[in-house]
Amino acid sequence: MDVEDGAQTVELHDWYIDEREYARHEARRGRRFAFTALDARRTALVVIDMVPFHVSESAYCRGIVLNINDMARAVRSAGGVVAWVLPARGEPTARVIEFFGPRIAENYSSSGGSGPLPTRLWHELDARSRDLFVEKSAFSAFFPGRCELPQLLDQQGIDTVLITGTVTNVCCESSARDASTLGFRVIMVADANAAPHDHVHNATLRTIYRSFGDVRPASDVLDMIVAGDAGDGRHSARVVGA
Numbered sequence: 001m002d003v004e005d006g007a008q009t010v011e012l013h014d015w016y017i018d019e020r021e022y023a024r025h026e027a028r029r030g031r032r033f034a035f036t037a038l039d040a041r042r043t044a045l046v047v048i049d050m051v052p053f054h055v056s057e058s059a060y061c062r063g064i065v066l067n068i069n070d071m072a073r074a075v076r077s078a079g080g081v082v083a084w085v086l087p088a089r090g091e092p093t094a095r096v097i098e099f100f101g102p103r104i105a106e107n108y109s110s111s112g113g114s115g116p117l118p119t120r121l122w123h124e125l126d127a128r129s130r131d132l133f134v135e136k137s138a139f140s141a142f143f144p145g146r147c148e149l150p151q152l153l154d155q156q157g158i159d160t161v162l163i164t165g166t167v168t169n170v171c172c173e174s175s176a177r178d179a180s181t182l183g184f185r186v187i188m189v190a191d192a193n194a195a196p197h198d199h200v201h202n203a204t205l206r207t208i209y210r211s212f213g214d215v216r217p218a219s220d221v222l223d224m225i226v227a228g229d230a231g232d233g234r235h236s237a238r239v240v241g242a
Contacts, residue, residue, distance in 0.1 A: 010063035013201045015190045017209050024210075033214045035160070035185050040078030040228035044132075044158045045071050046149070046179075047125070048085045048141055048165030048172050053111040055122040060194035060201075061166050062124075067192040067218040068164050069126040074222050076128065078229035081156055083149060084127055085165070085175075086120055087112035088135035139171045142178035150182055160185040162221060163213075168195035169204040176208050186213025189221055 022032050047068055055061040072082045089112050092105035100108065113120040117133035127133075138146035153161070161184045163176045172193050180186045188208045195201035209215040216224075 008062055009059050010065075011059040012063045012191060013060060013194070014198050015202055015205060017205060017215055021206060021209055033216070035187060035214050038160050038185070038187075038224050038228045040075065040080050040225050042080070042158055043075060043078075043160040043162065043225065043228065044081040044083050044153055044156075045075045045162045045164065046083050046085060046141060046175065047072070048163070048175055049087055049111075049167070050084070050122050050125055050165050051086055051112055051120055052122055053087075053107075053113070054166050054194075058166065058194060058196070060196070061122075064164065064166075064192045064194050065122065065124050067189070069124075071162065071164070071189070071192065071218055071221060071225070072126050072128075072131075074225045075162075076130075078225050080225070081132060081153065081158055082128070083132040083134065083153070084117070084121060084125075085141040085147065085149060086117055086133070086135050088137040089114060090137065136171075138174075140174035140178045141171070142175050142182055142184075150179075153184075158184075160187065162192075163188045164192035166194040168193040168201045173204045173208065177212050180212040187221065188213055188215050189218055190215050191217050 026032055050061065050068070075082055090109055092109040097105045112135065117135065118127050121127055132152055134147055134149050134152065136147035141147045141149050161179050163172055163179070163186060165172055176186050176188050186208070188205065190205055193201065195204070205215045
């Protein structure tokens with residue numbers, strides 16, 4: 001779907017999960033979603049790579065800004081954590097140059113921009129000084145040794161992560177997979193992730209829903225945050241390293 005946002009066009013993915021996938025999980029566990037409730041105070045909104053390098057060139061990235069901002073405000077108000085993850089700046093390795101070629105490798109190595117981390121984000125994002133700002137030096141924000149985010153979330157007692165940002169099928173999917181491996185409850189927000197095309201976006205949603213976490217629209221997540229803030233978000237505690 002295309003909509004106009006001032007002088008810039010924004011697009012929203014036509015996302016879906018096949019009914020057969022829903023039916024598979026309903027048969028296995030008796031419900032469509034693994035995580036039917038959350039504790040808002042133990043929840044982190046993780047926003048990945050929403051920097052000008054990506055957002056300025058992508059109507060889909062611009063299309064998810066409103067949903068990200070709405071969830072950021074809700075998570076903060078409920079006592080949760082908002083974490084902004086940016087690409088780390090550095091010289092590309094020999095392997096990266098070999099794989100991508102020197103020009104693209106250099107572009108990616110500088111994609112996160114320079115200066116204080118909050119100033120590197122897309123200007124329309126509602127980032128606040130009390131949020132977390134971290135860099136990652138790998139596709140995943142949860143790969144051991146390549147980003148400090150998992151440790152920071154552990155320190156704050158976070159057990160549930162809401163994955164948002166770009167690119168759906170690269171850094172966001174990698175982060176969701178690794179977060180699940182580390183024992184976090186993962187919810188990928190379908191209309192707060194952006195990819196180049198619907199079909200690659202939806203392929204990732206299917207993979208995550210099938211094997212790594214829930215996939216929900218932002219409206220569902222906002223309802224869960226409100227319910228969790230009211231004390232209705234009872235669930236089993238995360239086991240670190242599970």
